[in-house]
Amino acid sequence: MTLITAGALVAAQSTTAVAASGAHPAPMANPYNPQTGHTYRHGVIPTRTETTEMRAWAKTHSAATTGPETLSYGGGIDGIGVLSGHAKVYLVFYGTQWGTKTTASNGDAAFSKDPDKAAGAAQQMFKGIGTNGEKWSADLTQWCDGPNVKAGATSCPSNAAFIPYQTGGVLSGVWYDNSKAEPTNATGHQLGVEAVAAAAHFGNKTAAANRDAYYIILSPHGTDPDGYQNPSTGYCAWHDYNGDTTLTGGPVSSPYGDIAFSNQPYNMDLGASCGVGFINSPGTLDGYTMTLGHEWHEMMSDKNPAGGWTNNTGSSYNGEENSDECAWLNPGTAGGAANIKFGSFGTFAEQASWSNDTNSCAISHAILH
Template structure:
């Protein structure tokens, strides 16, 4: 890489050996150890010559292969400076980038299957996308994992609830004040959409810039065309079998970044949609045991796949626009690393080691992430400062869990693939058979920085407004008022329409989405609702 453009204190400039290597072209391995030792102070993860981010600073949270990780640790043990008084693994807050430190709302994960090499798309019994070019069956497992996060009382993701951002959090803080914007527990799943971009073949070795551009393209595809709609969005760019995105083979297994990072190959990726958080997720089963095949289970073909997906998601949650969130600034061998980096490749059965995590409908191999409040690598953690998003911001508004979890239902309702405005699922309220009044509702608290609730609807009403209709109301239980967001509507074939209403941050609300049918044979009315968001 030429000029790394590392920003300020949170993007430490390559010093010591790294600077010497860049200026002279001399390989670090060729510098006598005695000379290298005299330049140890100030080393960072990015100046470790075995780190995947060495001379590639956009590879935030890069998970080295197991073999490269061992070399990194050996080199760091000889060259790292003394740890700070807070402890060698303690993370501190970077002050935010563009006002963003963590993903302090309910995460919206979008899976982007990048390139026609994925093959022919199908759908399995769970409603997940499958692909003929996916020999290990990785695609549906990724979808199920993100659907399952925050379900079945899992506590692997609860480690995130200690991290925060906002104007009340000082740069350099190692814990969060009570008035911070905490990451909430991600109840009800986080998968918000799946896109197969088969418009062209994925490059055989996509650059970081190409991967970032694909993430911006995906934001447009999903209709996330404002900074607000992307504030809690995350785009996972999944490259197909037998490709080598950003030269990962033998080097690393995945990384994450954001489109505004000027250290990306070719510089920052232009976006009129605000900041875009994304990750590079290679088909890393192609790397075998080096990227975790068989690390937890036998044969464990997808162990490393789910571990790296989880690793990058947790790091994005705690450091959305790197390195404005929570990273290591202690000067130790962990300097510059994020929460999951510090716990990478710890063996199953050891303290903080990787393990199977049981969620609502499935079990997935995951690794632990660093926890400041317990001073340990936590594979399970209590819900702390962030609380539970089931009593906070609105959850499962895209229904990509394949269920109506987090919603209160009455009458005839279901999550259905035919009801999807985007992604794979939407909510069907009512039925094509005669029924009566049906509804779904959810109570939530409007998070700090939000001002709007929105949803899409598509009503099929072959009757007249006298008898059948769709309608939606928003009750502000804090103020004691109720607003009709969607007046009684009876249309046929009008397609999808969007409705929005105003919310006040900190107020408690109940949103009710209703379908009224008069139970008369021959003209049953039903309504699809999808993409319910608070922004």
């Protein structure tokens, strides 16, 4: 006779009951996903090596109950599911390690310790979204929130609050916070504190002012925010909101309502692992603009994670957001990454995002709203 603990017995009985009822058991976490054990890393972008390992593991651990990549609505957190207005994107250059700030001829902020000229690319990209009739961002117009959208829905009713096409760019402000150096290994909590400070800096001091706001915390060259360079659990970027209780260091208090933010490392420091040369040659900023676009797409469709649109199918994609499902698809393949022209603001490497209504990774999509 084999003795088992009471806890193991309960687990065994629970598994038997699930099997008997036909219900779907909770999916096993992919051990190669950098969000495993770090649940606050919403929309985390694995390195290319980790992506390969994740997909190999997933092939033998899939149990989808619907289409494996279908996203469903999480019901909202604090009444927020998506960013259903015109986005206000704020770029926060965090820490004195960015060096001396100057102003480029096009009005962009430039920094003496930005060897790859990431600052200018970020500013031009967000100025360019919604210009030149670009359709890369238009897949967002299928997502929605509001009281008429039921939790678990996989499409939106006509009376929902839809994300509108982001005509005319989304960049609303740039701040160089050189009041102190960024910690070498900033925690999720510290990054969230910086986002709340940015809200105050830009005068967004009410929940209403922050309903459509998004703060990108851009770390300087040579730093390692939230251990993104860890060879075992590293990643390229993630997004979250201040109220997430799983943030390293704990949630961040905000007197200004919920604050959506992202952790954008200077991920060129990881080279090809975070996308250098993924589309172009030398393509130094390919991965940087792809990860900026990835997290922006996910924030738009899942502003307070995971109250928006995420994968709840029980498949190998379970828990992922729209851009996660299409990360690191090779250029020239179906749904693969591509260069996107944003009018006079330039051409940028971007990736596709999952689209329920076309059942595909959409690098281009019709404008619906």
